[in-house]
Amino acid sequence: MKNRLRELRSQRGWSQLDLADRLDVSRQTVNSIENDRYDPSLPLAFRIARVFQMPIEELFEDSEET
Amino acid sequence: MADTPAHVRSSRQYILELAGAMILYGLVLIPVARWIDSNRASELRWIVGLLPLVPTILAGWAILRFFERMDELARKQLTEALAFAFTASALLVLTVGFLETAGLDRLSVWWIWVGMGSMWLVGSGITWFRYR
Incomplete structure (x- = not known):
């Protein structure tokens, strides 16, 4: 699943560590999500949406969608 | 590699708890082995022989607690x-x-x-x- 985490984080001038701290996850988790190697759980996806104050569907893109 | 303060604290807590359990294991193991060596006929050897299990249970508990705190x-x-x-x-x-x-x-x-x-x-x- 593609996501806009890296782009949105950079816009806000946050490091991966800053975002990890806000989400209460490890820096590696943020890195894995940004690299599309790990899809977050639904509760974490909602936390990410709250941190960026955006709806989930604007953060994640369903790669199976045609 | 740098991580968030919460994760650093969690890792430190795990290392301390596990190290504590392992030190206790080391302290218990040798006296238990010696006691059993000199009390081969005692029925108590079955209970004393299991004493090193206590620190290993503590180590298992530390691992499970760490697992609960993981992201x-x-x-x-x-x-x-x-x-x-x-x-x-x-x-x-x-x-x-x-x-x-x-x-x-x-x-x-x-x-x-x-x-x-x-x-x-x-x-x-x-x-x-x-x-x-």
Whole structure:
């Protein structure tokens, strides 16, 4: 699943560590999500949406969608 | 590699708890072995002989507490690494078993522990690489 985490984080001038701290996850988790190697759980996806104050569907893109 | 203060605290707590349990294990093991050596006839040896289990239970408790504090990716990585270690260890045990049937000298069961630990390390490396 593609996501806009890296782009949105950079816009806000946050490091991966800053975002990890806000989400209460490890820096590696943020890195894995940004690299599309790990899809977050639904509760974490909602936390990410709250941190960026955006709806989930604007953060994640369903790669199976045609 | 730098991590959030909460995760650094959690890792430190785990290391302290596990190290405490291991130190206790070291302190208990030798006196227990000596006591059993000099009290071979005592019925109490069955209970005293199990005393080193107490620190190992504490170590297991520290590991479970750490597992509860992990974030979801770390938990997934650990679970995958353990699944790999379990499967690979089972294959190793079966391989050695078949080789023993063919005439290989019997190995101590402690080698299973060594095999499991090694396969856990390999599994951890694989999952780290997968989610890097």
